[in-house]
Amino acid sequence: MAVQKHFRLPEDVAEKIASRDREKYPTENSYVSMAIRKFSVYEEQEEIRKELLEIRNRVEEIHAFCRNGFPAGSDIYGKNFSY
Numbered sequence: 001m002a003v004q005k006h007f008r009l010p011e012d013v014a015e016k017i018a019s020r021d022r023e024k025y026p027t028e029n030s031y032v033s034m035a036i037r038k039f040s041v042y043e044e045q046e047e048i049r050k051e052l053l054e055i056r057n058r059v060e061e062i063h064a065f066c067r068n069g070f071p072a073g074s075d076i077y078g079k080n081f082s083y
Contacts, residue, residue, distance in 0.1 A: 017031055017032065
């Protein structure tokens with residue numbers, strides 16, 4: 001069941017809604033609903049991006065630890081090993 005809500009929007013936002021693609025978004029409600037859904041996806045993607053950045057930083061730390069602890073020319077990895 002749809003819930004009715006009423007909002008006061010800034011003039012520029014109201015103009016965007018009025019100038020929407022009416023074939024793609026026949027009603028104002030469909031336009032606003034899609035915008036909110038897309039924004040939610042963007043927020044999720046931003047969280048994932050932050051988590052991936054943390055993982056990359058951890059991998060770089062591990063890489064630096066290995067590089068310092070096990071030199072490339074050592075017998076552990078062989079002479080052709082590179083980081």
